[in-house]
Amino acid sequence: MSDASNAPAHRPDWPVLGIAAALAAIAAIVLWETAHMSGAGSYARIGPAAFPYAVAGGLAVLAVLTAVAGIRGSFPAREHDEFGPMAWIVGGLVGQMLLLNTAGFSIATAVLFAGTTRGFGRGPLWLTFAVGFGLSLVLWLIFARGLQLSLPAGPIERLFG
Numbered sequence: 001m002s003d004a005s006n007a008p009a010h011r012p013d014w015p016v017l018g019i020a021a022a023l024a025a026i027a028a029i030v031l032w033e034t035a036h037m038s039g040a041g042s043y044a045r046i047g048p049a050a051f052p053y054a055v056a057g058g059l060a061v062l063a064v065l066t067a068v069a070g071i072r073g074s075f076p077a078r079e080h081d082e083f084g085p086m087a088w089i090v091g092g093l094v095g096q097m098l099l100l101n102t103a104g105f106s107i108a109t110a111v112l113f114a115g116t117t118r119g120f121g122r123g124p125l126w127l128t129f130a131v132g133f134g135l136s137l138v139l140w141l142i143f144a145r146g147l148q149l150s151l152p153a154g155p156i157e158r159l160f161g
Helices: 014-035 050-072 083-103 105-119 125-146
Strands: none
Touching: 014 050, 050 105, 083 105
16 A cells, blocks of 8 residues: 555645745846836946846746745745734834825824834833934934935924925
């Protein structure tokens, strides 16, 4: 008798295969866009298209390796998802995107900072917002005033204008 009938049947890890398909699709898009770049190598043997081709090749290799791990079922076990912390982080990011043009860089980025730190279980919300606001304002001053880069300015940043 064969021991093959007693061996447990392993099934492919479908989420891992989905990730492999997404990596392959991104590699294909990068290849397609790079191949259709205007003037991509007209002046040099190794030009601006070399790096995107290397990135696409790396993504394709990762897609194949991920697919092999998914088919074999040898992908590491995933941890349990904690939706509360993820909601705080995503909420902070959404808050930043919604507030960036109206409230300005400092307030919007403070919302992101506070949401992220709350998601990681750190500090009271009011304190993390205050720390995030202070850091964001310093960054805004460095980039907008010191380096003359354009960052969204709200009412607080206009005080420094």
